[in-house]
Structures are given as C-alpha cells and as structure tokens.
Amino acid sequence: MTVRLVLYGAGALAREIVDALERLNAQGSSIALQASIVDPGLEAPETFRGRPVVRDVRAFAGADDLHFVVALGEPEPRARAAAHLREAIGARFTSIIDPGVLIGGSSRIGAGAVILGHSSVTADARLGEHVLINPGCTVAHDDVLEDFATLSPGVHLAGHVRVGEGAFLGTGACVIPKIRIGARAVVGAGAVVIRNVAPGQTVFGNPARPLRRV
Known part of the structure; x- marks a missing residue:
C-alpha cells in the first residue's frame, strides 16, 4: 500500500526528508510525495521536487488518505504547524x-x-x-x-x-x-x-x- 505524503515545509529539512524517502522506497517502502505546504507570504517556488507547493492547508480537507509530516527544523514553528493541520483538517501524521x-x-x-x-x-x-x-x-x-x-x-x-x-x-x-x-x-x-x-x-x-x- 502506498503512503501518500504531504510535507509542511519546502526548505532544507524537507529536502533531507525527500532524500530519506528515496532511500526508503529503494528498500521496498512505497511513499509518494504529493505536495508541500508553505505559509502564506513566504517566498517559495511553485513546485518542490516536482510536486505543487500549496499555501492553504484547507486544500487538503477531506483527503482522508493523506499523511503529513512537518518539515520545519525549529520546535516552535513545528508545533504551530502541527496544531494548525490538526485543527484545520484533522490531519493524520506519520x-x-x-x-x-x-x-x-x-x-x-x-x-x-x-x-x-x-x-x-x-x-x-x-x-x-x-x-x-x-x-x-x-x-x-x-x-x-x-x-x-x-x-x-x-x-x-x-x-x-x-x-x-x-x-x-x-x-x-x-x-x-x-x-x-x-x-x-x-x-x-x-x-x-x-x-x-x-x-x-x-x-x-x-x-x-x-x-x-x-
């Protein structure tokens, strides 16, 4: 079964996570990056590792088959992002x-x-x-x-x-x-x-x- 993954973040930690995903998939896992999320107002490209960059987490509302990882290196922003995902869309984390x-x-x-x-x-x-x-x-x-x-x-x-x-x-x-x-x-x-x-x-x-x- 393929895990459909969304990252909250599109910076250095997100890049490290994507590299880890590639190694996991090479060893038999099946994890497919779907998109990345960045906060409104932050500078970011339109795509990250070939997947869309999304500004509004509510775009994923109702997508019960998605799993989320917060790819932010500092504890406080990571906590805020996790709370926002839970409150806005009831996100499931992996x-x-x-x-x-x-x-x-x-x-x-x-x-x-x-x-x-x-x-x-x-x-x-x-x-x-x-x-x-x-x-x-x-x-x-x-x-x-x-x-x-x-x-x-x-x-x-x-x-x-x-x-x-x-x-x-x-x-x-x-x-x-x-x-x-x-x-x-x-x-x-x-x-x-x-x-x-x-x-x-x-x-x-x-x-x-x-x-x-x-």
Whole structure:
C-alpha cells in the first residue's frame, strides 16, 4: 500500500526528508510525495521536487488518505504547524525514519517524528510526537524525548536522559546520564551538559552554564 505524503515545509529539512524517502522506497517502502505546504507570504517556488507547493492547508480537507509530516527544523514553528493541520483538517501524521537509522526493538516513536540517517536509538527509549533527530545522533537506553524536542546533528545523549517538550539541542551537544533538560530549553552547540537544565533556560559551554544577559 502506498503512503501518500504531504510535507509542511519546502526548505532544507524537507529536502533531507525527500532524500530519506528515496532511500526508503529503494528498500521496498512505497511513499509518494504529493505536495508541500508553505505559509502564506513566504517566498517559495511553485513546485518542490516536482510536486505543487500549496499555501492553504484547507486544500487538503477531506483527503482522508493523506499523511503529513512537518518539515520545519525549529520546535516552535513545528508545533504551530502541527496544531494548525490538526485543527484545520484533522490531519493524520506519520513518522519518517531513514533506513540508515538503528532503532532498538524495545523503543517507541510517536507520530510525526523524523529521524535522519546514521543516528541510533537504543533500548527502551521513548520519543514523543513530532520529535526531530538530525543525522549522527545517539539516543541511549531509557531516554525520553518529549513532543517537539529537537536534536541537531551530532548530539549524543547518554542513558536515562529526559529532554522536555520543545527543547532544542545544538550541533554536537553531549549530555551525561540521568540529566533532565526542561521544556523549551536551549542547549548551545558543542555544550557538555553535566547538570539539569531548567525549563526555558539557555546553556552553553563545557561544562554547560546558563547564558547570562548583560
């Protein structure tokens, strides 16, 4: 059965997802990109990867055979887009997992998640809805990533780490075991997190420390 897919977004992440789709299809999946959505007022070409670019999500109302993925890299815009799709048309979301990703059989992944190549999710991890894991990340045993959490390329989480809803970890960040990163927190690129991060807090450095505003 072919999955008819619509992407919300037509930028760099959408291009990475389409490349993952090609690899999935080469290994026996059947996923057909139908269209991409961009917000009104944003500059965008009329087509993306040979499919139409649509400005109004209501164009897909009643198309119950479609599945959606939000291809936006930042947590807050991704959350707004997912809410808009649910409220406007009752969209159904699907997950995209690159065939180069290693997933432990005991781990669970929520709808709308995107996991890109050469990442690994080991034993008993729990990933919420619309989580984004970029290439080269490690999600170790018993980790929890809440909805809309985002790992930039090369992030490594040791075991029993919890990443709160909408938190963002920058490229190359590392987190030691049993750390809690609060909702909507930001961890800077290359940071080494050895202490819990409060909700909404921004930390950076090695070891990671809160950003102090002057």
